[in-house]
Amino acid sequence: MKQCPQCGKFFPDEVTECPDCGVATVEFEDPVAEEKPQPRRRSRLIYAFAYLSWLVVVPMIEEHNSEFARFHCNQGLVLAFIEILTTTSFGILRAIPVPILQTVLGCIEGAILLACFVFSVIGAVGALTGRKTELPLIGKIRVID
Numbered sequence: 001m002k003q004c005p006q007c008g009k010f011f012p013d014e015v016t017e018c019p020d021c022g023v024a025t026v027e028f029e030d031p032v033a034e035e036k037p038q039p040r041r042r043s044r045l046i047y048a049f050a051y052l053s054w055l056v057v058v059p060m061i062e063e064h065n066s067e068f069a070r071f072h073c074n075q076g077l078v079l080a081f082i083e084i085l086t087t088t089s090f091g092i093l094r095a096i097p098v099p100i101l102q103t104v105l106g107c108i109e110g111a112i113l114l115a116c117f118v119f120s121v122i123g124a125v126g127a128l129t130g131r132k133t134e135l136p137l138i139g140k141i142r143v144i145d
């Protein structure tokens with residue numbers, strides 16, 4: 001029997017990674033003052049790459065078997081897509097020669113990009129701490145599963 005060192009759930013021997021936490025499962029041992037094994041820190045660092053724009057390809061390739069990694073890659077991809085769509089469409093709108101409109105559009109674009117940045121930080125912190133942090137508004141969108 002295997003056990004998740006993070007949440008303590010039990011799994012069959014063939015399960016190598018906890019579906020909830022994304023940490024490597026370990027052989028279950030009776031709790032006789034045993035030191036708890038450390039979760040795979042390298043993996044978590046790679047999961048956080050999901051929120052660094054095009055670096056999302058790193059966890060997608062390295063950890064494609066991990067449901068936890070796919071969860072974070074999905075959110076990272078949605079954010080990257082929103083960012084590209086925002087900069088592209090507002091870039092086109094910049095051609096309209098109305099100064100007051102440009103000020104308003106600049107504020108809207110800035111607000112969207114700032115929100116994307118904040119969401120990326122929230123998601124990356126979730127990945128680093130082994131959590132599936134569903135982001136507000138965009139967390140329900142699925143581009144990969």
Ligand SMILES: [Zn+2]
Nearest residue numbers: 004007018021
């Ligand atoms: Zn777990």
